[in-house]
Amino acid sequence: MWELIKDKYKFIIIVVPSVLLYLLFNSILEQSVIRSISYTTTLISILSFLIGKYLWKYVYIDFFKKNICPDFNGVWIGEIVSNFDSEKKILIPIEINADFFGVKLKSNTTVGYSYANYCQIIRTDSDQFELEYIFRTHNHSPSETDTTYYEGAVKVIVTDIDSMTMTGLYWTNRCWQNGKNTAGTITFKKSDKTFNSINASISEK
Template sequence: MWKVFPKFGLAKFLIFVICALATMGGVWVTSGWSGVANFLNNNGFDVITRLTLPVLIIFIVFTWLMGTYVWRAVWKIPFIGSTLLNQKLCPDLNGTWIGETVSTFTDTDGNPYRKAVKLVVKASFFNFDIRLFSDDKYQRSTVVQSEIYKDHRDGSFYLSYIFESLIDQPVETDDAKFDGSAKLHIRFEENEINLVGVYWTNRCWQKGMQTAGTINLRRSD
């Protein structure tokens, strides 16, 4: 999620926090603004040196708490968080998403192959991780890279990921291992968020049987 935020604005915010902590520490040590001159004339610079480490530690702890836990509470504030921050700054996708994929691969009757899937998202300001599961247990998929980003051309948010699938007992015409990727549009529809997009794989590409398809997911918790 760190990648989504405007870097210049975020840098200004972090600098402001550091300066505020340093100022509060300085004012506290000098017993108010009136003691600044006397403070500097005595052993002020030595005290400042000793304050640097505590201020840095406080800043790191503050940033970690904000980026890991506090931000989600802010994002749940009616309208400010749930609407403005979620739709304009960065959506909170934490949770379990369920839905289905519809593949270009067809069954013996010529119908598109459908599969129920589940997506689990764990996100903070510093990390973004997803896990992909299918209900049929035929294959195991591991997401090797994932990210959420904003398309500044139209302001839309997207979730993209690359995955690796393993099949322990593939049928004769299938591969035991293949790779794929997906790009999902994060859609805000009324009071809910849907993930809608496409995926593609290199499954059996040597035989011209590589597959693609659509994905439609909704939050289940």
């Protein structure tokens, strides 16, 4: 998320607190120049970690979500329409953990689990927010014509920040050696449910 902030705002965020802290240590607390610089650097590093990792969530208002980056944190339900069977819609839950230092994505279902070894949020030239990731899936119960392990990629665009909906495309190399690798469309909607409750409802269908 940090890379989505414009350079001029990054400059303000870094320089202004640094100058104020330096003046605090040097002028008010009457520390030497070297100690003031050292204390300022240390405190800025600690504050940057705490704010960028944890505290930002408590002050991340709607203005920031629409102008800097949406809050991707939470559980999402994906609906897949595949070229393997275009009449069948597949539901898959994912969980995203994002902060100012990076984005992590994983999925656990009753038949396997997936995780992203590359995941990034991008702001396009048209000022839209795009999520792209490469994932690995481990299938716990493959059929005779299936595989236990495959990889794929997803690229989706946030089409509605208020309802947190993303749409786009995906592809996999699942059973590629048999010419059965899949691709299709995928739509994600943010949910307030947990993985377990989502998997339970999917299993009942």
